[in-house]
Amino acid sequence: MKARLDIAGATVGLIAVALSLTPSLLPRPAWGQGFVSGLAFAVGYGIGVVAWRGIARLSRGRLPAAAEAQVWIVALIGLVGAAVIMPFAIGWQNSVREAVGMPDTSGFDWLVAGIGYLLGAWLAFAIGNGVARGYRRLHALVEPRMPWRETRPRAHTTMTGAGTVVAMLAVFSIGLSLLSFLLTVASESKNRQYDPEYPQPTSALRSGSEESLIAWDQVGQAGAKIVGGGPTRDEIAAVTGLDAMDPIRVYVGVDVPGSFEERAALAVEELERTGAADRSVLMIAGTTGSGWLDPAAIDGFEYLHAGDTALVAMQYGATGSPISAILTPDLSQDGTTALVEAVTAWWEGLPEGDRPQLVVYGLSLGSFGIQSAYSDVNDLLASTEGAVLAGTPSFTPVWSAAQDARDAGSPYSLPVLEEGLHVRWADAWGGLETLDGPWEETRIAYLQHGTDPIVWIGPSVIWSEPAWLQEGQRSASVSNDMVWIPVVTAFQGMIDLILSTAVPEDAGHKYGNVAVDALHQVTGDAGLSDEAMARVRTVIEAYDTFSPVAN
Known part of the structure; x- marks a missing residue:
């Protein structure tokens, strides 16, 4: 059986890649840009698949549940899309680098970005598959133990789904508490390791x-x-x-x-x-x-x-x-x-x-x-x-x-x-x-x-254009090519915070x-x-x- 990919997922994934290449506050290293774009493709792919399945279900059979094509067809579409957007992407990134006094990026940098892209996409798909498997196992564990399983058969699907969601939230809460505890312990241990x-x-x-x-x-x-x-x-x-x-x-x-x-x-x-x-x-x-x-x-x-x-x-x-x-x-x-x-x-x-x-x-x-x-x-x-x-x-x-x-x-x-x-x-x-x-x-x-993303990026950037990007309000050190994009600008700001430390x-x-x-x-x-x-x-x-x- 030939490998296949979902066309809707791939389409949304490619759109996500294009958005990830738009300019933000700070330049990103080539490997970091590639890694982020890879993550963006995988996340976009998942959103596209889920959205298409929802539309197909609403169509009541008039649309196929999965719009799939062979991998090489999707890959070809992706290469064409990359060829179209690459000149724009290079110009965007160089506008950000110029704004902070850094030299332009080179062609070899984009080869490094390509390697980072593959790693990012692989990691995101691996995490997504792991979450999906965990959900299925948790659902299988929770569903037989629901008290309404025998007494309320008509509500079975809804209620077992609700029970699974509650269980997942409980697991997430416990996991977050455990993560906080482990990070605190690790930090306290490091805090006692003095530099000679x-x-x-x-x-x-x-x-x-x-x-x-x-x-x-x-x-x-x-x-x-x-x-x-x-x-x-x-x-x-x-x-x-x-x-x-x-x-x-x-x-x-x-x-x-x-x-x-x-x-x-x-x-x-x-x-x-x-x-x-x-x-x-x-x-x-x-x-x-x-x-x-x-x-x-x-x-x-x-x-x-x-x-x-x-x-x-x-x-x-x-x-x-x-x-x-x-x-x-x-x-x-x-x-x-x-x-x-x-x-x-x-x-x-x-x-x-x-x-x-x-x-x-x-x-x-x-x-x-x-x-x-x-x-x-x-x-x-x-x-x-x-x-x-x-x-x-x-x-x-x-x-x-x-x-x-x-x-x-x-x-x-x-x-x-x-x-x-x-x-x-x-x-x-x-x-x-x-x-x-x-x-x-x-x-x-x-x-x-x-x-500085710490100063400017807050929750409201997700849904509304911030004052610091508006005409007459923005800093001269921000690229003229940077515009506000719902959700994307906030995400880019967080990435800037994590990856962009090698700046003047x-x-x-x-x-x-x-x-x-x-x-x-x-x-x-x-x-x-x-x-x-x-x-x-x-x-x-x-x-x-x-x-x-x-x-």
Whole structure:
């Protein structure tokens, strides 16, 4: 018997492939584009098959239950379709690459994409077949045990189907809980595996040291990099040309016993122990899901102030941000809010004329956590003396309200609020200084690249055109060829988030050096000359660039 494929399924699958090639926020690696297109074909194929069978059933026999053809016929149609769409696809992808300053794709890249396509399609079909077999087995297991099997024969089909659905939902719920548990266990295990490049600090100004109230084995993997890293007093002095101090870094790991409030109280005790009240600037930093902080931002902060700083952060979990945001979003809110409230209360108790400048900083899920501690922008302005918030997730209420309150005529991608009097937005170094009016203290700086899927992709993108893609609202860094497509744009944004990490520093979800500029504008500096500031920027731009997606 010759192999056959469903024509309706293949047709919808090819349409799905075409849609997967349309431009999105960020360029994807060739293998990633191919893999996504392969998945798209398999998913589209399944939708096409189901849809045709539904139509055939409604036709009551006038249409065949399956519209099949030999594989070679479908493959030929697919090759013709690919030949037609390929020039458009190359142009679309190159328009995205040009928008973020990357070179055009080459023909060999598309060979790699073809291999990825085959793997993606194979994987999706394998998963689909596995789900189908699981459904049939579950149905066979559930159906004989339904109480209405003998007593309500007419409702047999409907009720057994309902019973199977209930059973599948129960299995899914149990599976999701099990997955969450396993991921948490794995993350906690990884959290205790320290990088030998970051030894236990010897300075009493660091958590995890011998003098610290927090044991070294309780700061965690991410915390060890924070308290064990960063510039020393001599390194800061060499770059700035100023007499420098060793910065204070307080970090409370997730392995410290107690509630969030008890850990936050311990963080305050550490601030008191290290003499943080005598420093010029105190930063409360919101961490990502794993407890990570961008080294470029926090190191740059210490260079700006010649080490006369104190940083405090608290780990609320050990799983990466995407998993944490989906499975345990309350941890970021509750943990960071507890820290903010405890440190702010301590700071407010210090003599008003003789206390550090209080600023807050957060990147990605860390930005979400920081803003969760405040009711709105006015509360943030009243409770701090500055804020730098980068790559804020689209589901952050304070950010969303600020975006919606923008001045008339200002674009959604980079709003202006009250002529930039206290709150400003930027997507590049120097962007905070482009407005003509005064920027008074207290200052809040939002950093958001026009190509950052974390900032722009939310559930509403599935069914409605987002403001950031509309004429006059979109960023210049977004490809002109990108248009909103229901469901597809949201799916592409999620793929961008997962696959598009190899992008320049001024694109996507990377904000390291831009954050240093924002911190400079918001917190000032220790009297750096223009030459010293240029050296600081040179040092920070040499850092490895990180996207906090997996952190």
